[in-house]
Amino acid sequence: EPADAPEEGEAAAEVINIGWIGSLTGDQAVWGNCEKNTVEMMFEEINENGGILGKQIRVIPYDTRGDAMEAVNAVRRLTSQDKVAAVIGPNASGQAIAISSVLEDMEVPGIATVATNPKVTVDDNGDVKPFNFRVCFIDPYQGAVAAGYAVDVLGFSKAAILYDVADDYSQGLTEFFEKTFVGKGGEIVAKEGFKFGDVDFRPQLSKIKEADPEVLFMPYFFKEVALSANQARELGIDAVLMGGDGWPSEVLLEMAEEAVEGSYFVNHLDFADPEVQDFKDAYTAKYNLPVELNGYLAYDAVKLLESAIIQAGSFDPVEIRDALKTANVKGITGQININPDTHNPEGKDAAIIKIIDGDYVFQQKYSAD
Amino acid sequence: MSAFLQQIINGLSIGSVYALMAVGYSLVYSIMNFSNFAHGGVIMIGAYIGFFLMTAFELPFIAAFGLAAIGAGLLAVTLERIAYRPLRKRNAPFLYFIISAMGASIFLENIVIATIGPTFRTYPRVFSTTPFQLGAISLGRLDAVMFIISGLSLLLLIYIIEKTKTGMAIKATAYSIRASTLMGVNTDRIIFIVFGLGGVLAGVAGVLFGMKYTVYPQIGFITMKSFIAAVFGGLGSLPGAVIGSILLGVIETLTAGYFSSQYRDLIAFVLLIAVLIWRPSGLMGKITEDKA
Amino acid sequence: MDWYYIQGILILSGINLLAVLGLSLLTGFTGLFSFGHAGFMAVGAYTTAMMTVKLNMPFTLALLVGGLAAATVSLIIGKLTLNLKGDYFCIATLGFGEAIRLILDNVQYFGGARGWPGIPRETGLMNVVVWNVIAVIILVNLIKSRHGRNMQAIREEEMASQIIGINVFKYKMISLAISAAYAGVAGGMLAHYTGFLQPRMFQLIKSTELTIIVIFGGLGSISGSIIGAIVLTSLPEILRTFHQWRLVVYGASVIFIMITRPQGLMGGYEISITNIKKLISHISSLGREKTTVGGDNK
Amino acid sequence: MLKVENLNVYYGGIHALRGINIEVEEGQIVSIIGSNGAGKSTLLNSISGIVKPQKGVISYKGKEIPRAPHRIVELGICQVPEGRLVFANLTVKDNLIMGAYLRNDKKRIEEDLEKIYQLFPRLEERKNQMAGTLSGGEQQMLAMGRGLMGDPDLILLDEPSLGLAPLLVKTIFEIIEDIKKMNKTILLVEQNAYKALSIADKAYVLEQGTIKKEGAAKEILQDKSILEAYLGKAH
Amino acid sequence: MTTILELKNVTKQFGGLTAVGDMNFQVKKDSISGLIGPNGAGKTTIFNLITGIYNVTEGDIIFENNKIQNMEPYKIADMGITRTFQNIRLFKKLTTYENILTACHYNTDYSVLDAVIRNKKFKSGEKKLVQQVQALLEIMELTDRKDVVAANLPYGLQRRLEIARALALQPKLLLLDEPAAGMNPDETIKLMRLIQQIRDEFNLTLLVIEHHMDLIMGICDKVVVLNFGKKLAEGTTQEIQTNPKVIEAYLGEEDVIC
Numbered sequence A: 001e002p003a004d005a006p007e008e009g010e011a012a013a014e015v016i017n018i019g020w021i022g023s024l025t026g027d028q029a030v031w032g033n034c035e036k037n038t039v040e041m042m043f044e045e046i047n048e049n050g051g052i053l054g055k056q057i058r059v060i061p062y063d064t065r066g067d068a069m070e071a072v073n074a075v076r077r078l079t080s081q082d083k084v085a086a087v088i089g090p091n092a093s094g095q096a097i098a099i100s101s102v103l104e105d106m107e108v109p110g111i112a113t114v115a116t117n118p119k120v121t122v123d124d125n126g127d128v129k130p131f132n133f134r135v136c137f138i139d140p141y142q143g144a145v146a147a148g149y150a151v152d153v154l155g156f157s158k159a160a161i162l163y164d165v166a167d168d169y170s171q172g173l174t175e176f177f178e179k180t181f182v183g184k185g186g187e188i189v190a191k192e193g194f195k196f197g198d199v200d201f202r203p204q205l206s207k208i209k210e211a212d213p214e215v216l217f218m219p220y221f222f223k224e225v226a227l228s229a230n231q232a233r234e235l236g237i238d239a240v241l242m243g244g245d246g247w248p249s250e251v252l253l254e255m256a257e258e259a260v261e262g263s264y265f266v267n268h269l270d271f272a273d274p275e276v277q278d279f280k281d282a283y284t285a286k287y288n289l290p291v292e293l294n295g296y297l298a299y300d301a302v303k304l305l306e307s308a309i310i311q312a313g314s315f316d317p318v319e320i321r322d323a324l325k326t327a328n329v330k331g332i333t334g335q336i337n338i339n340p341d342t343h344n345p346e347g348k349d350a351a352i353i354k355i356i357d358g359d360y361v362f363q364q365k366y367s368a369d
Numbered sequence B: 001m002s003a004f005l006q007q008i009i010n011g012l013s014i015g016s017v018y019a020l021m022a023v024g025y026s027l028v029y030s031i032m033n034f035s036n037f038a039h040g041g042v043i044m045i046g047a048y049i050g051f052f053l054m055t056a057f058e059l060p061f062i063a064a065f066g067l068a069a070i071g072a073g074l075l076a077v078t079l080e081r082i083a084y085r086p087l088r089k090r091n092a093p094f095l096y097f098i099i100s101a102m103g104a105s106i107f108l109e110n111i112v113i114a115t116i117g118p119t120f121r122t123y124p125r126v127f128s129t130t131p132f133q134l135g136a137i138s139l140g141r142l143d144a145v146m147f148i149i150s151g152l153s154l155l156l157l158i159y160i161i162e163k164t165k166t167g168m169a170i171k172a173t174a175y176s177i178r179a180s181t182l183m184g185v186n187t188d189r190i191i192f193i194v195f196g197l198g199g200v201l202a203g204v205a206g207v208l209f210g211m212k213y214t215v216y217p218q219i220g221f222i223t224m225k226s227f228i229a230a231v232f233g234g235l236g237s238l239p240g241a242v243i244g245s246i247l248l249g250v251i252e253t254l255t256a257g258y259f260s261s262q263y264r265d266l267i268a269f270v271l272l273i274a275v276l277i278w279r280p281s282g283l284m285g286k287i288t289e290d291k292a
Numbered sequence C: 001m002d003w004y005y006i007q008g009i010l011i012l013s014g015i016n017l018l019a020v021l022g023l024s025l026l027t028g029f030t031g032l033f034s035f036g037h038a039g040f041m042a043v044g045a046y047t048t049a050m051m052t053v054k055l056n057m058p059f060t061l062a063l064l065v066g067g068l069a070a071a072t073v074s075l076i077i078g079k080l081t082l083n084l085k086g087d088y089f090c091i092a093t094l095g096f097g098e099a100i101r102l103i104l105d106n107v108q109y110f111g112g113a114r115g116w117p118g119i120p121r122e123t124g125l126m127n128v129v130v131w132n133v134i135a136v137i138i139l140v141n142l143i144k145s146r147h148g149r150n151m152q153a154i155r156e157e158e159m160a161s162q163i164i165g166i167n168v169f170k171y172k173m174i175s176l177a178i179s180a181a182y183a184g185v186a187g188g189m190l191a192h193y194t195g196f197l198q199p200r201m202f203q204l205i206k207s208t209e210l211t212i213i214v215i216f217g218g219l220g221s222i223s224g225s226i227i228g229a230i231v232l233t234s235l236p237e238i239l240r241t242f243h244q245w246r247l248v249v250y251g252a253s254v255i256f257i258m259i260t261r262p263q264g265l266m267g268g269y270e271i272s273i274t275n276i277k278k279l280i281s282h283i284s285s286l287g288r289e290k291t292t293v294g295g296d297n298k
Numbered sequence D: 001m002l003k004v005e006n007l008n009v010y011y012g013g014i015h016a017l018r019g020i021n022i023e024v025e026e027g028q029i030v031s032i033i034g035s036n037g038a039g040k041s042t043l044l045n046s047i048s049g050i051v052k053p054q055k056g057v058i059s060y061k062g063k064e065i066p067r068a069p070h071r072i073v074e075l076g077i078c079q080v081p082e083g084r085l086v087f088a089n090l091t092v093k094d095n096l097i098m099g100a101y102l103r104n105d106k107k108r109i110e111e112d113l114e115k116i117y118q119l120f121p122r123l124e125e126r127k128n129q130m131a132g133t134l135s136g137g138e139q140q141m142l143a144m145g146r147g148l149m150g151d152p153d154l155i156l157l158d159e160p161s162l163g164l165a166p167l168l169v170k171t172i173f174e175i176i177e178d179i180k181k182m183n184k185t186i187l188l189v190e191q192n193a194y195k196a197l198s199i200a201d202k203a204y205v206l207e208q209g210t211i212k213k214e215g216a217a218k219e220i221l222q223d224k225s226i227l228e229a230y231l232g233k234a235h
Numbered sequence E: 001m002t003t004i005l006e007l008k009n010v011t012k013q014f015g016g017l018t019a020v021g022d023m024n025f026q027v028k029k030d031s032i033s034g035l036i037g038p039n040g041a042g043k044t045t046i047f048n049l050i051t052g053i054y055n056v057t058e059g060d061i062i063f064e065n066n067k068i069q070n071m072e073p074y075k076i077a078d079m080g081i082t083r084t085f086q087n088i089r090l091f092k093k094l095t096t097y098e099n100i101l102t103a104c105h106y107n108t109d110y111s112v113l114d115a116v117i118r119n120k121k122f123k124s125g126e127k128k129l130v131q132q133v134q135a136l137l138e139i140m141e142l143t144d145r146k147d148v149v150a151a152n153l154p155y156g157l158q159r160r161l162e163i164a165r166a167l168a169l170q171p172k173l174l175l176l177d178e179p180a181a182g183m184n185p186d187e188t189i190k191l192m193r194l195i196q197q198i199r200d201e202f203n204l205t206l207l208v209i210e211h212h213m214d215l216i217m218g219i220c221d222k223v224v225v226l227n228f229g230k231k232l233a234e235g236t237t238q239e240i241q242t243n244p245k246v247i248e249a250y251l252g253e254e255d256v257i258c
Ligand SMILES: Nc1ncnc2c1ncn2[C@@H]1O[C@H](COP(=O)(O)OP(=O)(O)OP(=O)(O)O)[C@@H](O)[C@H]1O
Pocket: C294, C295, D011, D012, D014, D016, D034, D035, D036, D037, D038, D039, D040, D041, D042, D043, D082, E152, E153, E154, E155, E156, E182
């Protein structure tokens, strides 16, 4: 349903625009769609309960096709023409970094959902970018958690990595997994790459099999995880598989239930949490689709924004930004406590999930240090 | 040694995936002389048709497979009607066909995203996932099936083109639509047949890919590699397409296995250039001296 | 519409236009079809950024270096592939584009696939316009000279071109190098507009977009390329409120244009004062012309 | 047998044929002469359906011809086109077999193939060569042979002697007369007006898209103005 | 008269087929020579060898004392040899004027840079070209068709435009491959006159392939007859016309000239 042009005059004062950007088309559309649905569902609920500060909220979602240039255009439009109070999204670091200059030009805050590159909120010199925020944890953290858990808790010392060379997220996780794993005395016995779009991983896996690792780290998204896990088992690799927050999805279990049995991955939350259940049920009831991981983070982004607006007592973007800097709100993925120096959520423990009998079973909260 | 053999098997199975796509693409190329970039889109739709027939309509695999192939054939023929025929009637240069094909490919991918949604869909399991085990070497059942099917479709196509009257008319039409018409060939029908055959092959490939790799709107992107493979083998030559595909698959696998998986595609590209410098029309392509 | 937003679209159109002008020389005027121009943009973008970020070079100079770098790379590629015909050349350039991206994905010095943030933002509407004006002037002057005519002759009939003494290979190289240089400068402007570079900005789809614009505007027409770049960069923006239907409409419009106007918008014609005059006189003399054209060839 | 009434063809703004009327009777050779660009090929192409006339009626054996060119071939009308248009990517033999595309009588096709080889021994020598690499004249022979393989009733010949050696030109005209004896009808477009007129029964002179003159071929051959304009006798 | 072109033992094979075998002949400067022979005798192949489109299998082609066999076609054009094609190859989408203008490119030498900055060198160069084109259009009687796209010209004019385009190079040796094909006798006679006129005005040497014997016999100083890739005869037009071998292989018993 296309968003209408902003209304004129008094009526306009009654409705506040909030922007969302992300992939509704292109290869990341699965995740983008879920985010958009979540954001729209939540604001509908907020509006039904009287809105924020007594005002109704309208969500204006724009597609970016997963392209940084499109993201820039979309945010330009949101901030200038649609006069949004804040932007939620996007769901990838490349776009999030590209839009930061527009946010700064127009002085509108943006809350990224699943942009895990550290550079999304801080620049090269380590200075925080004034208008960029996020609700997820960052690549180094996730990579370190996975490596730490593999060495310290599971007691592995020989790891292999298969990663997507064309994907920033995958490269980020790989880099920090490797660093931590080696730092803790482990050895990387094989590190193989593939390129986004590949569907066959057997050449790399055959090589990994030769290296005989105890654990195989797979920092990429569930479709490739499912394919590569199946192929790994087919080739007779019996190492424990590990991954990051790209894993959780119903598709993974449908496609590779047996292959991923007994695997571990780093997640933002425990899916069995009762609070999570309510959201999941509501979402599935409304859209007849499973919730992807991005949905939970979009949920938290909305929560964070709502609380910041209430705290600011205004829809002025700069005031919202000021409130965001010190926001502290309970989200679905844990307590979101924004650090004013990094604009990242602080002290968010990661949840370690193990796949047991075709189910995501929460193991423990774990934090890297 | 067994690792090496395993890599060869891996290469052959990847190669047969490329081959399955490359023959359909090469067939259309051989008559229309342009790269049908919408071929991937047709493969994708074929995969979806098979999926929905098996899940929503609960048809048995063979029926779904056949219907998906026919459906994809019809789609290819429809695309020809809408996107290419008007150009053909005007004798437009090949560039225009390519652009039209790209438009079609963008259209197909996004119409699926907009209507069915971008979600990944998993085919019901038809073939057991336990591979054939030959000592330490394993061969997936679906891979074996694909290998056989690409071989069979190649033989079938070669038979049609080399041994039947329709085949000769296809070659004649490929050279000159106008002259074929003067021989009494219904060139529209020939082109219909060629696109239909290409589409049916795309449907077959689509269902097999869907089973192997799940179904999603971008599944057709795999065809990029098969285009390269077809060029490798010599555009328009069906045996060339298959040989090019198998070679590309094996080369990629060996590069990834023994050199660098990160730079695998780079090496495949360098090899492609090397082959083209050595033989400017690919391995099996005819080298024709331009006669003045 | 808000000026800030329009400005954004114009800057992007301008950047696209610069690359499209180059491609127009190669495809529209020389008859070579490339799927690797995103690769040349990437070379230009990363080189320019390296100049400004790592060597503190002034932006304008850095852009020139970026264009030069892309041209140099194109000469190497051209040397190897320009003898190939039709689709073989296409696929070779396609492979080149993908190869460049793959290399950039792996080179950690430039941030690899994770990208390279913190590039100074120097590109504004002003310098985009200035560069485009210069680019158009160079291109028009080139095309309306013996060198440009030689390129068009090659597009029309290669063997006859050789027979009238045109060094076909050399002119293909010149055309490729100039078009790569344009793409390189466009890439440099892109880098300094977003302030961020990532190899996935230069995917195959970028190359095909450029080609679509050239053909959409009309092969062999510079005014067509200009109109095409602006229309096709704005079209997705105009369709923005269609959300996921946007690209469905985009794809359908591409097909529609191709089948209804297969020569593209301008069909090889240029907008110029003389042509407008010609058109007027043509219309006024239509009746007369009908009786004089015929089989008279004495 | 063939009747063309008030035929008008435009190429964009060019009015190539302006109300042409011609009639061809069964078993005759009818010749059309005229200078370059007069519209001769356009006329033949209209009959074979390759060019769609804007106005006018073409009827064959009393019935209007269908629009699709391949349907016209089915009626037994075959054109040997200007510029030969042989299938460069097929062998000489396959080209000839393509000529018999609509026929299913395998045995007679074989026989006809032998006949063609007798008419043009050069083609038999080269039967496995790709047609694209034949010399110009060889291609012309192939185009003729291919046309005959269709066993048509009405043959449209567009400049069959173009590019042929003098000896072969003679042979070609002999063959045309032979074809006539096989009870076929021929519509012949030729630049070699003298030769064409001497074997034709009837002739038309086409100039700038209109018929300038028509009549028995012998009469036209005597016409002084024609001699001057087309046979170069004035010089 | 000096020899401008000489073929020495030139052989060209295609696979097993010898299209031209051990060919020897000379072309004198400022002459008009004819190259005739049955279809498929190897005439066009010889043109393709001289202009560098094909490489020779064996033998030397000598032009003004330089060996030119196997050189790149554009270099051969540069040395002063050009041709027309049996199957017309014009720049189809360009106009008559542009076709000739393009071919004139050799007669000025401004660089890419000169063109881009439009300096004096460029302007005077272009001016020269424009005059040259005008002159050629006049001579070839194409002025009134100068803005017609080549593809839309009638066949005969297309042939004439090919000659005009070749003349634009100011060649020393011009090869014409069946220039009268598709012309009626009247037009052929006009073409003959034109060829003679060109030779005189441009100081050209001409080598002509033709099957119209009236043209060959009317203008050639010398004729070479080929058969099956070999030289069958060589001599003046009278000698050729009465040579029984030529009559048997090519001309036919009865005099076909009309
Ligand atoms: N496809 C076309 N587009 C535009 N004009 C054309 C086309 N085909 C032919 N013409 C024009 O129509 C007229 C008649 O052409 P046509 O080919 O019928 O002549 P012709 O008598 O066969 O000449 P020739 O003896 O040269 O073969 C000419 O002026 C020609 O330029």
